[in-house]
Amino acid sequence: MATSPAVLEVERKFTYKSDVEDVLQALGATLQGQLLFRDTYYDTVDLRLTLCDHWLRNRQGSWELKLPFSPHESGRSSNPVTQYQELTQEKEIIAAVGELLGCMPLSEGMEALVAELGLQAFASYVTDRRSYVMPREGLHVDLDEADFGFAVGEVEKVVATAEEVPEALERINHFCVQLGVTGVKKVPGKMTTYLLQYRPEHYQKLKEAHVL
Numbered sequence: 075m076a077t078s079p080a081v082l083e084v085e086r087k088f089t090y091k092s093d094v095e096d097v098l099q100a101l102g103a104t105l106q107g108q109l110l111f112r113d114t115y116y117d118t119v120d121l122r123l124t125l126c127d128h129w130l131r132n133r134q135g136s137w138e139l140k141l142p143f144s145p146h147e148s149g150r151s152s153n154p155v156t157q158y159q160e161l162t163q164e165k166e167i168i169a170a171v172g173e174l175l176g177c178m179p180l181s182e183g184m185e186a187l188v189a190e191l192g193l194q195a196f197a198s199y200v201t202d203r204r205s206y207v208m209p210r211e212g213l214h215v216d217l218d219e220a221d222f223g224f225a226v227g228e229v230e231k232v233v234a235t236a237e238e239v240p241e242a243l244e245r246i247n248h249f250c251v252q253l254g255v256t257g258v259k260k261v262p263g264k265m266t267t268y269l270l271q272y273r274p275e276h277y278q279k280l281k282e283a284h285v286l
């Protein structure tokens with residue numbers, strides 16, 4: 075099966091104040107747009123996907139799987155920068171889920187896979203996202219407000235190969251200094267906060283597995 079070019083997302087989350095958009099524009103960021111979207115996340119009944127830091131979601135009708143491509147760096151550390159591969163082709167998602175669960179799914183499509191593996195939706199929320207771009211740096215900045223009353227920003231760079239990651243890290247961290255984001259600890263994202271608020275047992279299991 076021909077695989078699509080890799081999409082490797084290098085990302086750092088940050089908390090922001092009401093003047094963040096003035097600061098972004100002063101740094102040369104331009105508003106790309108505002109988007110509302112619902113994410114619904116799925117896992118097996120015994121949480122085998124998220125316990126392996128794999129995040130299967132349906133975003134406004136499109137399926138995506140986020141999986142660590144550098145496990146020692148992503149969720150399993152206090153590093154504020156996370157690194158995930160993002161699959162969007164259903165055949166690649168099915169293959170990756172099957173590989174992780176040690177099975178050969180017969181399903182050709184995602185709805186069938188959900189039924190075949192008995193996957194359950196464990197989180198669903200709407201995000202109001204204002205997206206900025208820093209064209210020269212090739213960085214994107216998302217300001218997210220979730221419908222359960224939580225806001226978080228993220229600076230991210232998407233690259234195609236692992237060799238491009240060190241420069242992406244450098245650009246993200248340099249921009250975060252300019253933005254006044256200085257903490258070295260990981261900033262909780264929407265999913266972490268959602269689980270803590272609504273699925274504390276799931277949250278606890280992921281903490282014990284050092285995923286979150």
Ligand SMILES: Cc1ncc(C[n+]2csc(CCOP(=O)(O)OP(=O)(O)OP(=O)(O)O)c2C)c(N)n1
Binds near residue numbers: 140148158201264286
């Ligand atoms: C700081 C941190 N964030 C996420 C994780 C685990 N994790 C990885 S992916 C993932 C699911 C997506 O989480 P998040 O990035 O919060 O959502 P969102 O910003 O809407 O997705 P995007 O639009 O960026 O694709 C999680 C929880 C972690 N271990 N640590």
Ligand SMILES: [Mg+2]
Binds near residue numbers: 085228263
């Ligand atoms: Mg994110």
